[in-house]
Amino acid sequence: QVQLVESGGGLVQAGGSLRLSCVASGGTFTMFFMAWFRQAPGKEREFVSGITRSASRKYYADSVKWRFTISRDNAKNTVYLQMDNLKPEDTAVYFCAASDNLYLPRPSEDDQYNFWGQGTQVTVYS
16 A cells, blocks of 8 residues: 655745655655645645656746745655745645556646655645
8 A cells, every 4th residue: 555645734925935844655766756736625636746767857836936846855755845945825735645557648737647645735825
């Protein structure tokens, strides 16, 4: 049973930074395409960023490009999301997601992922 556990959320002033972590267990981490999604109150869950198994390719939503950086440490079974220059509109619950499918035709869509974490709250105040 694959488990994903996020951490690192919190309350931060606009312009500040946070680093989210997601530790995976119960599977072969190097087989997972990893991603971060977020869901703000009253809104649908949206893609934030994704990273391939070898970290050779990274994907970002336009709204976070140049501010957020995704990375992974396969030795630690962990994926990170470094969030800089945070804005109030970044406030959301952030979810870690994993897919063990060999091919992801649409990595920004949540139906591509078969494992999810419980989420961590990020609140940005102005």
